[in-house]
Amino acid sequence: MRKSWVLWVLAIAITLASAVFQRVTGPSYPARGSTKVGGTDVKYRLIRTHPRGDAEVSVVAATPITGALAWKRHKTADSWIYVDMQRRGSLLAASLPEQPPAGKLEYRVILQNNGERVTLHGNPVIIRFRGDVPNWILHPHILAMFAGLLLSARAGLELFQPSPSTRYIWPAFILLTIGGMILGPLVQKYAFGAYWTGWPLGTDLTDNKTAVAWALWAVAAWRRSPKWVALAAIATFAVYLIPHSMFGSELKHE
Numbered sequence: 001m002r003k004s005w006v007l008w009v010l011a012i013a014i015t016l017a018s019a020v021f022q023r024v025t026g027p028s029y030p031a032r033g034s035t036k037v038g039g040t041d042v043k044y045r046l047i048r049t050h051p052r053g054d055a056e057v058s059v060v061a062a063t064p065i066t067g068a069l070a071w072k073r074h075k076t077a078d079s080w081i082y083v084d085m086q087r088r089g090s091l092l093a094a095s096l097p098e099q100p101p102a103g104k105l106e107y108r109v110i111l112q113n114n115g116e117r118v119t120l121h122g123n124p125v126i127i128r129f130r131g132d133v134p135n136w137i138l139h140p141h142i143l144a145m146f147a148g149l150l151l152s153a154r155a156g157l158e159l160f161q162p163s164p165s166t167r168y169i170w171p172a173f174i175l176l177t178i179g180g181m182i183l184g185p186l187v188q189k190y191a192f193g194a195y196w197t198g199w200p201l202g203t204d205l206t207d208n209k210t211a212v213a214w215a216l217w218a219v220a221a222w223r224r225s226p227k228w229v230a231l232a233a234i235a236t237f238a239v240y241l242i243p244h245s246m247f248g249s250e251l252k253h254e
Helices: 004-024 135-160 169-192 205-223 226-239
Strands: 031-037 040-046 055-060 066-073 081-084 086-088 091-096 104-113 116-119 125-129
Touching: 004 135, 031 104, 031 116, 040 055, 040 104, 055 104, 066 091, 081 091, 091 104, 135 169, 135 226, 169 205, 169 226, 205 226
Parallel strands: none
Antiparallel strands: 031 040, 055 091, 066 081, 066 104, 086 091, 104 116, 104 125
């Protein structure tokens, strides 16, 4: 018989690993890398999400490196617009114009030094603009989602006990309901102007994976059988391995 604290440690480890994975993956995580420009090392961090207002793009680049920022609206035939980056100490910086919530731009940073021109990151970076989400919605949403994952993992690990308890099933379901099906749509509305952009209205994987996990836990809470608890726990862990905001809300430019 496994001791309860061992199962809790495993559940916490699963939750923390999932949280780190969600933090460093997905289309909202900055594009990072390093390169050489005319023999000078340059490390960069290019933003891929921004709230209201113009989005400043900056790169730490020593003199005499110069740079330009090129941008256009995503998935359009627009011509590229080029803006010279301005030097502020060790930074080269320029701004992308504010877009409506869910509006996307493609941009490239082009650096030059000693006659060599380098485009950072190779392919254009896609940035999505969003509205401001009140902290009283955002923080409880995040807390409920990861607390729900923690109890989901704990409920699944409980099945390794000779006489597994069912006491974690309903708390896991309630937390996922609050975090994913109540607060989640509110976050989506504030950020991108729509309560739901998953199936059948859209392709947002965050909405879709949340709905799948919630539906499986609804059945598990109803049936309270080991089979459904195992399926719900495994599915919940699996959906947290899908990068956050994949195929998310996107403004269609006319």
